[in-house]
Amino acid sequence: xxxxxxxxxxxxxxxLYRESLGCCLAQLPSFVLTGSAPSIEELVAVLDSERTxxxxxxxxxxxxxxxxxxxKICTLSSELKTLVIDVPESDDEILYCIEMxxxxxxxxxxxxxxxxxxxxxxxxxxxxxxxxxxxxxxxxRMSRLAHRREEFRNANGVYLTRxxxxxxxxIEDGLSNKEIATRLHIEVSTVKNHVHxxxxxxQLHSRHSAVSYIKEQGLTAPRF
Numbered sequence: 001x002x003x004x005x006x007x008x009x010x011x012x013x014x015x016l017y018r019e020s021l022g023c024c025l026a027q028l029p030s031f032v033l034t035g036s037a038p039s040i041e042e043l044v045a046v047l048d049s050e051r052t053x054x055x056x057x058x059x060x061x062x063x064x065x066x067x068x069x070x071x072k073i074c075t076l077s078s079e080l081k082t083l084v085i086d087v088p089e090s091d092d093e094i095l096y097c098i099e100m101x102x103x104x105x106x107x108x109x110x111x112x113x114x115x116x117x118x119x120x121x122x123x124x125x126x127x128x129x130x131x132x133x134x135x136x137x138x139x140x141r142m143s144r145l146a147h148r149r150e151e152f153r154n155a156n157g158v159y160l161t162r163x164x165x166x167x168x169x170x171i172e173d174g175l176s177n178k179e180i181a182t183r184l185h186i187e188v189s190t191v192k193n194h195v196h197x198x199x200x201x202x203q204l205h206s207r208h209s210a211v212s213y214i215k216e217q218g219l220t221a222p223r224f
Contacts, residue, residue, distance in 0.1 A: 006120055007051050010036035011043055012058040024113050040072045054120055055080050059087045059097060081123045083107065085116070091137055098138060104128060160198065167194050172211045
């Protein structure tokens, strides 16, 4: 059995949950809770000062922040593994945390502390615990996305980044540049630059023509 000490940080909106998990981990000889916080911004100081192997993230925090939070988590550390917890029992939600959050593992909202321990140890070994159904769904989704990207490159020689695709979706929802900036927690000027790049890549002249073109080509990932 692997007895390596695993250093864990926790990102969860519920203080009682953070304190309870801290008490549970304190009873396990091979686990150390290095810190916890309700937001990514408050967790940064912990990650900068303490060694951390795994970041446990509440699914609700990840979902509410969308791509903005997913990108923030991905940029925290290239060595940091992510375990998403409290995931609803839905194929789409599980795939969301894998695709958008770049999760190394996930735990459904009915999981136990034993499940958390087993998943954390698997992640440290470079493994992921998931059901055969989710493994199959993940493989099929990756194949479809790879096929779409290849078709897009072959036809146009360009592709949209994940951020650009997110902005197109928000334009489709009727949001203005200012509203998009607020939703994604970025500057309005940054949104304008993304829109300009999108139109330039697709050789189009308006925001809404970009939405129509991408929908016709089937180039955006399904909404979750």
